[in-house]
Amino acid sequence: MSTAEERAAPGSNEIALDGVAVELDGRRILEDVTVRLAQHRIAVIGANGSGKSTFARVLDGLVRPTRGTVRVHGLDVARELSRVRAEVGFVFTNPDAQILMPTVAEDVRLSLRGSGLARAEVDARVDAVLRQHGLGDHADAPAYSLSGGQKQLLALASVLVREPRLVIADEPTTLLDLGNARRIGRMLIDDLDAQLVLLTHDLELAERCDVALRFHEGRLVEVGQPADVVRAYRREYA
Numbered sequence: 001m002s003t004a005e006e007r008a009a010p011g012s013n014e015i016a017l018d019g020v021a022v023e024l025d026g027r028r029i030l031e032d033v034t035v036r037l038a039q040h041r042i043a044v045i046g047a048n049g050s051g052k053s054t055f056a057r058v059l060d061g062l063v064r065p066t067r068g069t070v071r072v073h074g075l076d077v078a079r080e081l082s083r084v085r086a087e088v089g090f091v092f093t094n095p096d097a098q099i100l101m102p103t104v105a106e107d108v109r110l111s112l113r114g115s116g117l118a119r120a121e122v123d124a125r126v127d128a129v130l131r132q133h134g135l136g137d138h139a140d141a142p143a144y145s146l147s148g149g150q151k152q153l154l155a156l157a158s159v160l161v162r163e164p165r166l167v168i169a170d171e172p173t174t175l176l177d178l179g180n181a182r183r184i185g186r187m188l189i190d191d192l193d194a195q196l197v198l199l200t201h202d203l204e205l206a207e208r209c210d211v212a213l214r215f216h217e218g219r220l221v222e223v224g225q226p227a228d229v230v231r232a233y234r235r236e237y238a
Contacts, residue, residue: 012073013165013195014038015059020068022054029054031218033068041189043206043226044199045233046215052199055215056168059197060088073165089159089194091169095151104146104154105130105139111158129161133187149180156187160194168197173205203230 015037022030057063070077101107173181212229214222
């Protein structure tokens, strides 16, 4: 690991992995990942199959480590999974994997089921988040009728309506055209109050983050200033 690794002081917004390894079907996916992160915008880069998506999934318990510990904002993911899930929102590459309800508003409202909020508060939150993301006029529209960009906005709105403290976005711009990719990128980098872990092949977007992680063949090989990490990644494939 690079000596440029940034080790932030322990705090409520820290992500901490110690000796994390993941094996699936006898194949090692992650190997000995140890890192401390408290930065606001965290970019994760690397080739397909490098382990970056598995890294993201151990943060909210979608994948359980074979070895090692994962703590998110002071919570042990293995032991306090329900509390972690309440604090973490996950945005997938393909929004169709997240959209479950017939209409736009119903899909966002589903995220607040079991929240304990009064119906009026739920309605207010849903209305506010749809308007914030340019979907206010589509509240009653069939979710399947939205464009690709609008579907990604809906997936993001359904995560943000819960007001998570950490948002993990797994290549959220990969399937979008340039205009929508830039819009989603601006929202995540410039407008998001929550801490962000952004997995991306958009290296310009990665360079706008506060710190970058680079994975290679299941190992975390570099952590540091985004421009430096991106430069090393470009050299690797020059």
